[in-house]
Amino acid sequence: MYNNNPTLDKVDDKKILHDRQGEVLTLEKLELNPDAKRFYIESYGCQMNFSDSEIVAAILAENNYFPTKNMEESDLILINTCSIREKAEDTVRKRLFIYNKVKKQRPGTLIGVLGCMAERLKQKFLEEEKLVDLVVGPDAYRDLPNLINSAEEGNRSINVLLSREETYADIAPLRLDNNGVTAFISIMRGCDNMCSFCVVPFTRGRERSRNAFSIVSEATDLLNRGYREVTLLGQNVDSYKWENPETKEVVNFANLLEMVARVHPDLRIRFSTSHPKDITDEVLYTIAKYENICNYIHLPVQSGNSRILKLMNRTYDRPWYMERVEAIRRIIPDCAISSDIITGFCSETEEDHQDTLSIVKFADYSMSFMFYYSERPGTLAARKYEDDIPLEVKKRRLTEVIELQNQLSLESNQRDVGQTFKVLIEGSSKKSDADFKGRNSQNKMLIFPKKDGLKAGDYTMVTVNRANSATLFGEITTS
Ligand code: 5AD
Numbered sequence: 001m002y003n004n005n006p007t008l009d010k011v012d013d014k015k016i017l018h019d020r021q022g023e024v025l026t027l028e029k030l031e032l033n034p035d036a037k038r039f040y041i042e043s044y045g046c047q048m049n050f051s052d053s054e055i056v057a058a059i060l061a062e063n064n065y066f067p068t069k070n071m072e073e074s075d076l077i078l079i080n081t082c083s084i085r086e087k088a089e090d091t092v093r094k095r096l097f098i099y100n101k102v103k104k105q106r107p108g109t110l111i112g113v114l115g116c117m118a119e120r121l122k123q124k125f126l127e128e129e130k131l132v133d134l135v136v137g138p139d140a141y142r143d144l145p146n147l148i149n150s151a152e153e154g155n156r157s158i159n160v161l162l163s164r165e166e167t168y169a170d171i172a173p174l175r176l177d178n179n180g181v182t183a184f185i186s187i188m189r190g191c192d193n194m195c196s197f198c199v200v201p202f203t204r205g206r207e208r209s210r211n212a213f214s215i216v217s218e219a220t221d222l223l224n225r226g227y228r229e230v231t232l233l234g235q236n237v238d239s240y241k242w243e244n245p246e247t248k249e250v251v252n253f254a255n256l257l258e259m260v261a262r263v264h265p266d267l268r269i270r271f272s273t274s275h276p277k278d279i280t281d282e283v284l285y286t287i288a289k290y291e292n293i294c295n296y297i298h299l300p301v302q303s304g305n306s307r308i309l310k311l312m313n314r315t316y317d318r319p320w321y322m323e324r325v326e327a328i329r330r331i332i333p334d335c336a337i338s339s340d341i342i343t344g345f346c347s348e349t350e351e352d353h354q355d356t357l358s359i360v361k362f363a364d365y366s367m368s369f370m371f372y373y374s375e376r377p378g379t380l381a382a383r384k385y386e387d388d389i390p391l392e393v394k395k396r397r398l399t400e401v402i403e404l405q406n407q408l409s410l411e412s413n414q415r416d417v418g419q420t421f422k423v424l425i426e427g428s429s430k431k432s433d434a435d436f437k438g439r440n441s442q443n444k445m446l447i448f449p450k451k452d453g454l455k456a457g458d459y460t461m462v463t464v465n466r467a468n469s470a471t472l473f474g475e476i477t478t479s
């Protein structure tokens with residue numbers, strides 16, 4: 001059913017958008033349209049949010065709004081928000097004050113809040129804060145054109161209905177801020193896990209998987225437009241499950257990975273996020289089988305202590321997590337593993353914290369995202385447990401985890417010195433136009449001098465000659 005051998009005719013389509021029917025719109029066409037308006041969008045939080053903003057952009061583009069990077073000239077300012085920690089919400093509030101200053105200069109500009117914070121705070125945004133005209137939850141983006149119309153008429157507009165079906169499968173995202181090489185593909189939405197610290201099940205609703213064929217065709221389309229890497233996104237990709245309504249065949253995550261890997265050997269596949277309780281050997285063997293599925297797994301541990309993991313409702317314990325790491329090492333020997341870690345969760349003792357440090361060492365993560373616990377209203381933990389670890393203790397434990405991780409990242413990168421990796425060139429290095437940047441299969445960033453004839457989207461072999469804890473530096477190896 002899916003195309004294993006798509007043609008690679010490249011078109012200069014940086015400015016081409018595909019609408020729902022597959023027709024082609026161009027930004028120029030939109031710009032020439034006298035009714036066209038401009039929208040400005042900022043995204044915060046996880047990769048899923050950035051991916052959602054591209055769906056929002058596609059919906060708006062079909063409705064005569066085209067993107068601008070200049071807030072001052074926009075008719076609509078949108079912010080796609082994150083509720084995961086209190087700090088993330090504080091950032092959004094600060095941005096809303098800035099948007100309102102712009103609005104004073106340019107009356108008539110509409111301000112809209114999208115995403116998780118819209119879902120969490122609902123009417124509160126309109127009633128108490130009076131900083132916004134539109135409030136739109138993550139499952140209501142199709143309603144944006146109506147909500148905008150209603151806001152233009154002076155109403156405060158809101159749609160925060162969550163859905164059990166919405167996957168936006170038929171909407172071709174409008175790639176914003178893109179490098180033309182790497183792109184996100186959302187494969188599922190929502191989360192059914194109910195980790196006790198997490199607000200996501202409340203803000204993003206129930207888990208649902210997107211039609212597998214629509215995912216493969218999005219990957220094929222990206223390949224044909226010059227992209228060379230896709231990241232399959234979901235809160236818990238290992239529980240991806242889609243039933244073909246015609247054949248009743250069930251596609252699981254391993255099957256989906258295989259389908260996307262077979263689109264073309266030059267299209268790299270990444271995915272995020274994996275859940276330790278759900279990642280199967282079948283998935284690991286599929287990664288090992290295909291060279292173009294990257295040897296990199298983001299496998300958040302959260303804590304290394306079984307009692308804390310139970311309170312977190314992670315549904316695995318320390319031995320289970322360690323066994324999954326061993327399985328990865330056995331089946332995909334050169335696989336990099338990264339993690340998310342929370343310090344200072346309710347009732348965490350110094351011994352429990354030591355267990356987290358020791359599991360970080362055991363797993364030898366190439367990198368981690370590390371946070372101290374931030375209680376979120378409405379979550380299981382907020383209702384059941386006391387947030388009893390003092391802030392200084394949470395922060396001190398966090399510093400200890402960060403220091404350990406930095407040391408492990410440095411050692412891991414130093415082990416790469418002298419090795420040669422296949423690297424996908426993503427573009428010029430931020431610091432120097434004379435250098436390229438790109439990643440290896442393990443998701444490590446490499447910086448190396450440019451060579452004539454090579455460009456973004458090409459693969460090249462790079463030998464590493466030095467490293468710090470964040471980056472590898474090297475030279476292109478002529479084969
Ligand atoms: N406090 C701190 N960190 C959190 N995360 C999720 N919820 C919280 C919270 N309440 C972290 C987890 C998750 C990552 C996306 O954010 O580590 O994996």
Ligand code: SF4
Pocket residue numbers: 044045046047048049081082083084115116199200203204
């Ligand atoms: Fe993403 Fe979670 Fe933040 Fe929502 S709350 S934006 S799902 S990280």
